[in-house]
Amino acid sequence: MAKGIYKRGGVYWIRYAGLDGKIIFESTHSDRFKDAVTRLTDQKKSVRDGKQPDIKKKIPNTLFKDLVTEYLKWSERQRSHEQKEINANQLIEEFGNIPLRYFSTMMLEQYQTKRLEKGNKPATVNRHIALIKHMFTKAVEWDMVEEEALKRVRRVKLLEENNRRLRYLSVDECQTLLDECEKLGKKNAHYAHLKPIVIMALNTGMRKGEILTLTWDNVDLKHGFILLDKTKNGDRREIPINETLRETLQGIVRRLDGGHAFYDTTTGKPFRNVTRSFATACRNAKVKDFRFHDLRHTFASHLVMAGVDITTVSRLLGHKNLTMTLRYAHLSPNHMSKAVDILDSTLKQHNEVKEITQVR
Numbered sequence: 001m002a003k004g005i006y007k008r009g010g011v012y013w014i015r016y017a018g019l020d021g022k023i024i025f026e027s028t029h030s031d032r033f034k035d036a037v038t039r040l041t042d043q044k045k046s047v048r049d050g051k052q053p054d055i056k057k058k059i060p061n062t063l064f065k066d067l068v069t070e071y072l073k074w075s076e077r078q079r080s081h082e083q084k085e086i087n088a089n090q091l092i093e094e095f096g097n098i099p100l101r102y103f104s105t106m107m108l109e110q111y112q113t114k115r116l117e118k119g120n121k122p123a124t125v126n127r128h129i130a131l132i133k134h135m136f137t138k139a140v141e142w143d144m145v146e147e148e149a150l151k152r153v154r155r156v157k158l159l160e161e162n163n164r165r166l167r168y169l170s171v172d173e174c175q176t177l178l179d180e181c182e183k184l185g186k187k188n189a190h191y192a193h194l195k196p197i198v199i200m201a202l203n204t205g206m207r208k209g210e211i212l213t214l215t216w217d218n219v220d221l222k223h224g225f226i227l228l229d230k231t232k233n234g235d236r237r238e239i240p241i242n243e244t245l246r247e248t249l250q251g252i253v254r255r256l257d258g259g260h261a262f263y264d265t266t267t268g269k270p271f272r273n274v275t276r277s278f279a280t281a282c283r284n285a286k287v288k289d290f291r292f293h294d295l296r297h298t299f300a301s302h303l304v305m306a307g308v309d310i311t312t313v314s315r316l317l318g319h320k321n322l323t324m325t326l327r328y329a330h331l332s333p334n335h336m337s338k339a340v341d342i343l344d345s346t347l348k349q350h351n352e353v354k355e356i357t358q359v360r
Contacts, residue, residue: 005036012036016044019052029059029146062144064103065096070142071135082272083209087131100136100145105155108132112159122159129156166327167294168301173287174202180285184277191277193262196248198278198295203245205299205317208292212271216258221249228318237318297328304328 004015012028014036026043028036043053068088075081094111095103108129115125136153139145169177181195200211210228218227224246226239241249252261260270274292282290296317303313314325 002037002040004040005033014040014043016040016053017047019047019050024053026053059143059146061099061101062139063096064098064100065092067100067135067139067144068092068096070144071138074138080209082213084131086273087128088135091128091132100139101149103136103149103153105152108153108156112156116159121161123161126158126161129158166297166301167290168298169287169290169294171302173285174298177281177285177287178202180281184281184284190264190266191280193264193271194274194277194281196252197262197271197274198281199248200245201292201295202299203242204239205296206239207296208274212260212262212273214261216254216261219249219261221246235318235320239316300325300328301331304331 006013006015008027010031012030012033012035013025014028015023015025018024024043026039028039030036046053068091072081072085072088075084078084112125112129115128116122133153133156136145136150140147140150178195178198181191181198185192185195197211200206201208204226206214206226206228214226214228218229219241220227221241224241226241228237228239249261253265255263255268263270278292282288300313300317303316304310310322310325310329313328314322317325319325
């Protein structure tokens with residue numbers, strides 16, 4: 001054993017003289033001799049440089065559910081807090097009582113397989129893994145777990161995603177879905193909010209989170225637009241209000257204090273999700289393989305098919321560049337035909353002028 005290094009209970013400790021000459025005893029919190037040598041060398045160097053060594057604190061055996069509690073407090077300042085809270089609560093069901101230092105690469109890879117076998121999409125599983133990785137990054141910063149655990153978590157690779165999926169409703173399917181939303185609302189007053197929410201999604205292309213967090217302060221019926229301060233990409237976005245949406249918004253009962261546009265009348269709190277009621281409406285309308293986010297695709301697809309240019313559609317959707325919006329370009333074949341016809345007409349006119357000039 002090297003001088004200044006000893007073992008206690010399976011963990012290496014180091015001892016050295018501080019700036020004042022007093023002997024300092026410090027745990028490395030590691031069972032690796034190499035780590036102890038490195039730590040002792042660094043601490044002695046600090047003393048030689050005239051700096052008081054920074055002694056590592058003993059890291060407690062924190063459970064995953066305790067990390068989730070602290071992480072969600074921290075993430076309240078973020079735009080994606082509500083979605084993170086939903087995902088984190090699902091993760092608690094799986095890992096809640098497991099100590100952070102017990103997490104391994106194999107454990108998370110097995111979790112990926114389990115979720116896929118349950119029918120979850122790769123994108124959904126990736127959001128969970130990405131959240132775990134970021135939570136462990138903060139856990140290391142907050143001295144809730146050793147960096148070794150973070151390294152094991154970071155080794156987990158994200159699944160390959162298929163982002164080419166483009167599902168949208170026809171005009172008839174849109175009307176059928178809205179009819180079923182209305183029937184659902186009449187049958188159960190708790191679902192009365194569903195039809196206005198779907199109408200807003202179909203007529204604005206807004207994301208589900210943007211709709212559910214929308215407050216009346218951001219709705220200007222007088223000038224006919226919705227102002228989104230908090231969007232997924234961080235930019236402000238103005239969305240025009242058409243006549244259908246205007247009538248829908250005017251028919252919604254507002255709270256006296258304004259607040260959220262869509263809220264539970266029994267609790268006064270905004271809706272956190274509409275997954276169950278929306279799935280019921282889709283099933284009743286016989287609309288298969290359709291998610292709430294596909295209402296956004298429906299909005300964009302019908303704009304493109306109506307001849308609206310891709311740049312305008314991109315601005316309405318709030319995309320930072322045209323790459324994401326170009327997935328809808330194939331829905332506008334008439335635009336390409338028109339472009340080629342314009343070129344044909346231009347070339348013919350040029351040739352006619354040339355022939356006339358030669359005759360003269």
